[in-house]
Amino acid sequence: MRESGASLEQIAETIGRTKERVRQILVKHTGSTKHNYLSTQQLYQMVGLPRNRIIELYQDGIIEPKAEWTTGNHHYLLWSSDIAEKINNYYNIHRLCKICEQPLGKGRWVYCSDDCYREGQKYKYKSDEAKQKHLRNIKEYLERRKELSFVSSM
Ligand SMILES: [Zn+2]
Numbered sequence: 001m002r003e004s005g006a007s008l009e010q011i012a013e014t015i016g017r018t019k020e021r022v023r024q025i026l027v028k029h030t031g032s033t034k035h036n037y038l039s040t041q042q043l044y045q046m047v048g049l050p051r052n053r054i055i056e057l058y059q060d061g062i063i064e065p066k067a068e069w070t071t072g073n074h075h076y077l078l079w080s081s082d083i084a085e086k087i088n089n090y091y092n093i094h095r096l097c098k099i100c101e102q103p104l105g106k107g108r109w110v111y112c113s114d115d116c117y118r119e120g121q122k123y124k125y126k127s128d129e130a131k132q133k134h135l136r137n138i139k140e141y142l143e144r145r146k147e148l149s150f151v152s153s154m
Pocket of ligand 1 (some may be wrong): 097098099100101104111112113116
């Protein structure tokens with residue numbers, strides 16, 4: 001299972017042992033717990049996109065997992081590391097949100113989310129001074145958002 005890219009957690013769940021026990025067994029018998037695939041979590045941390053964005057790309061057929069299978073209620077996807085580059089290339093040629101500069105999802109043309117839309121709307125009908133103040137507010141908003149969505153700053 002490890003050879004085919006399963007994570008320690010996935011193996012643990014499948015064979016009904018703890019993750020730590022799986023690690024011990026692997027180290028004892030193969031000397032290592034390494035494999036070459038990325039979990040979806042590793043992939044989204046690597047490219048700095050929200051998890052659901054990665055899943056969207058998968059559902060849209062833009063990226064293909066190296067392996068996938070279902071255990072219980074979970075559907076697992078594993079990725080080769082060149083997928084990260086593919087995602088970056090894909091977003092380089094697609095538009096970004098006017099406020100937070102995240103890539104725009106399906107059906108979004110200027111703002112990535114309702115939150116960013118509302119932030120964007122605050123620009124209207126304001127003096128230059130108010131605009132400057134608002135730009136600072138946006139900066140703070142983006143900081144908060146970053147913390148909330150766990151987007152890494154790569
Ligand atoms: Zn945005």
